Amino acid sequence: MxxxxxxxxxxxxxxxxxxxxxxxxxxxxxxxxxxxxxxxxxxxxxxxxxxxxxxxxxxxxxxxxxxxxxxxxxxxxxxxxxxxxxxxxxxxxxxxxxxxxxxxxxxxxxxxxxPVHHATILKGLKSINLSELKSRNDADKALAEYVPEKGVRQFLLKNLTRDDDKNFTWKINLPVIEASIETIGxxxxxxxxxxxxxxxxxxxxxxxxxxxxxxxxxxxxxxxxxxxxxxxxxxxxxxxxxxxxxxxxxxxxxx
Known part of the structure; x- marks a missing residue:
């Protein structure tokens, strides 16, 4: 690759x-x-x-x-x-x-x-509905329900970007990371x-x-x-x- x-x-x-x-x-x-x-x-x-x-x-x-x-x-x-x-x-x-x-x-x-210890972060990232997301601030509010630490949220939301049509999308391959989380450990x-x-x-x-x-x-x-x-x-x-x-x-x- x-x-x-x-x-x-x-x-x-x-x-x-x-x-x-x-x-x-x-x-x-x-x-x-x-x-x-x-x-x-x-x-x-x-x-x-x-x-x-x-x-x-x-x-x-x-x-x-x-x-x-x-x-x-x-x-x-x-x-x-x-x-x-x-x-x-x-x-x-x-x-x-x-x-x-x-x-x-x-x-x-x-x-x-x-041991697997990123379950809450993964739930928080998955809770963000990209198709309805209007701003990064809205993403931060949604993620805050799972990740209270502002610095951690800022780090995680650096993975949020926009595609050619200006729609929000993830840089990280979230489904594969979630499926591989035990392997990562x-x-x-x-x-x-x-x-x-x-x-x-x-x-x-x-x-x-x-x-x-x-x-x-x-x-x-x-x-x-x-x-x-x-x-x-x-x-x-x-x-x-x-x-x-x-x-x-x-x-x-x-x-």
């Missing part, structure tokens, strides 16, 4: 993968900062952003999408960073293609299985591992990476290190950008 992407800066290549319900735009602020040092590729994963839709959504095909992107763009030995779902895509790719990347950064996700298979340098960055206020996950992390990535950022939740790069960038640049500057 030919993925949509945005390219910034010059230097050593760095690929960034967004999380569930996200897009490359979510990482533009961080991408611009990193573009002072790296050639940054911000990718829309399948069924997200401006990339194509597909009935298949799992980490095997998303890792294959990433491999195709690297080969098509002739990118040599990139650093790869992935957040949440993007982190699992990056991990899947890394263990399957250990010779196709340099260093790996995984943001607030572990290589374990997670799956962990990596135990038989896969890589000894490349890997950095896990977690938010101390998030429950995606816990102390007991360190054993699982080391099983897959023996040379992994884990850094936790105090006062940050799941959206570390947005909540604590300066601390986040300092850790990322410190890790990537080791080579």
């Amino acid at each position: 030919k993925l949509h992407y945005q390219e910034l800066g010059e230097g050593k290549p760095l690929i960034i993968l967004h999380g569930l319900f996200g897009s490359s735009d979510n990482w533009m602020t961080i991408g611009r900062k990193l573009a002072d040092t790296f050639k940054v590729y911000l990718i829309d994963q399948r069924n997200h952003g401006d990339s194509p839709h597909s009935d298949t959504h799992n980490y095997e095909v998303m890792a294959a999408d990433l491999k195709e992107f690297i080969e098509t763009e002739k990118i040599q030995n990139p650093h790869i960073m992935g957040h949440s779902m993007g982190g699992k895509t990056a991990m899947q790719f890394a263990v399957e293609n250990p010779d196709m990347f340099d260093q790996l950064i995984i943001v607030d996700i572990a290589p374990k299985a997670y 799956q962990g990596l298979e135990k038989k896969l591992a890589t000894e490349k340098d890997v950095l896990f960055i977690g938010g101390a206020d998030s429950d995606y990476i816990r102390k007991e996950d360190n054993i699982t992390i080391i099983n897959f990535f023996p040379n992994a290190s884990v850094k936790m950022i105090e006062g940050a939740g799941h959206w570390i790069h947005a909540e604590k950008p300066e601390e986040f960038l300092e850790i990322v640049l410190g890790f990537l500057s080791k080579k």
Whole structure:
């Protein structure tokens, strides 16, 4: 699948993968900062952003999408960073293609299985009747019945766009994402591992990476290190950008 992407800066290549319900735009602020040092590729994963839709959504095909992107763009030995779902895509790719990347950064996700916890968000998004929708404000009001946090709603509603006839439509492939939500929560298979340098960055206020996950992390990535950022939740790069960038640049500057 030919993925949509945005390219910034010059230097050593760095690929960034967004999380569930996200897009490359979510990482533009961080991408611009990193573009002072790296050639940054911000990718829309399948069924997200401006990339194509597909009935298949799992980490095997998303890792294959990433491999195709690297080969098509002739990118040599990139650093790869992935957040949440993007982190699992990056991990899947890394263990399957250990010779196709340099260093790996995984943001607030572990290589374990997670229970389904997006049911309310999915119900909220489905509650928005696109055929009768008049404005984004109306969409926000409908979504607020399910998602009280304004910041989360603003993030989710970035997926709302208009087609050529000016009708509202979703950028995300909502039906497929809903059908694949259990698959999105799956962990990596135990038989896969890589000894490349890997950095896990977690938010101390998030429950995606816990102390007991360190054993699982080391099983897959023996040379992994884990850094936790105090006062940050799941959206570390947005909540604590300066601390986040300092850790990322410190890790990537080791080579």
